[in-house]
Amino acid sequence: MSRYLAIALALFAVTLAACNTIAGAGEDISKGGNAITNEAEKVK
Incomplete structure (x- = not known):
């Protein structure tokens, strides 16, 4: 999950x-x- 979070945060920063x-x-x-x-919902 931390990998998805890192990707999401990186995309967020670029956006x-x-x-x-x-x-x-x-x-x-x-x-x-x-x-x-x-x-997060998918991981549940």
Whole structure:
């Protein structure tokens, strides 16, 4: 599971670095959180 978390965090960091506005950052953070939640649900 830690491997999935590391990948998700890396993708999150790249996405966050690529956004240009505060609104875009909020959307990116939300999508990153959803991806992490989905992976956690799969592992259960």
